Amino acid sequence: MKKIYSCIVVVLAMATLACGQRKPVPSSPAQQPQATEDISGMYTFLRDGEFVQVSVDAAGVTGFVSRYGDSDTDKGTFLDQFFDKGSLNGNKLTWITKPVHDTWFEFAGTVARGPGKTPNDEAYRVLQGKLTIYKKDASGKTTSTTRDVEFKSFPADVE
Numbered sequence: 001m002k003k004i005y006s007c008i009v010v011v012l013a014m015a016t017l018a019c020g021q022r023k024p025v026p027s028s029p030a031q032q033p034q035a036t037e038d039i040s041g042m043y044t045f046l047r048d049g050e051f052v053q054v055s056v057d058a059a060g061v062t063g064f065v066s067r068y069g070d071s072d073t074d075k076g077t078f079l080d081q082f083f084d085k086g087s088l089n090g091n092k093l094t095w096i097t098k099p100v101h102d103t104w105f106e107f108a109g110t111v112a113r114g115p116g117k118t119p120n121d122e123a124y125r126v127l128q129g130k131l132t133i134y135k136k137d138a139s140g141k142t143t144s145t146t147r148d149v150e151f152k153s154f155p156a157d158v159e
Contacts (some may be wrong), residue, residue, distance in 0.1 A: 043151035061086030123152035
């Protein structure tokens with residue numbers, strides 16, 4: 001019996017030493033998040049003070065955009081536009097908001113690791129892709145503008 005305990009102690013000691021000798025793999029800023037990473041959080045949006053809240057859980061992707069209105073009737077008013085649809089497939093993220101005051105947004109892009117070193121740093125993750133802004137005028141005509149965007153995550157401790 002004493003021999004079995006001695007063997008177990010030796011095996012555990014060797015395993016502990018082996019774990020301590022593993023070298024960390026450096027991560028590059030462009031590294032994609034792993035599927036097990038939670039990308040939920042707040043990200044910058046188009047202007048200072050505006051943001052996107054992304055929440056990912058078993059039910060899918062939900063969230064909203066908080067932004068300043070820019071039409072004659074809502075200029076400077078803070079507006080929340082909730083996601084109508086959202087999906088995350090690997091590192092591919094898409095979402096579209098519900099219209100508010102005849103304006104809505106569609107994002108299609110990727111989630112990547114940013115220059116932040118920990119989740120408590122700004123830009124630990126970035127959403128990179130294309131944002132399409134849809135606007136409907138008084139006559140009912142819809143116009144769209146598409147632009148390349150990069151939304152940076154807020155530090156985790158701020159959320």
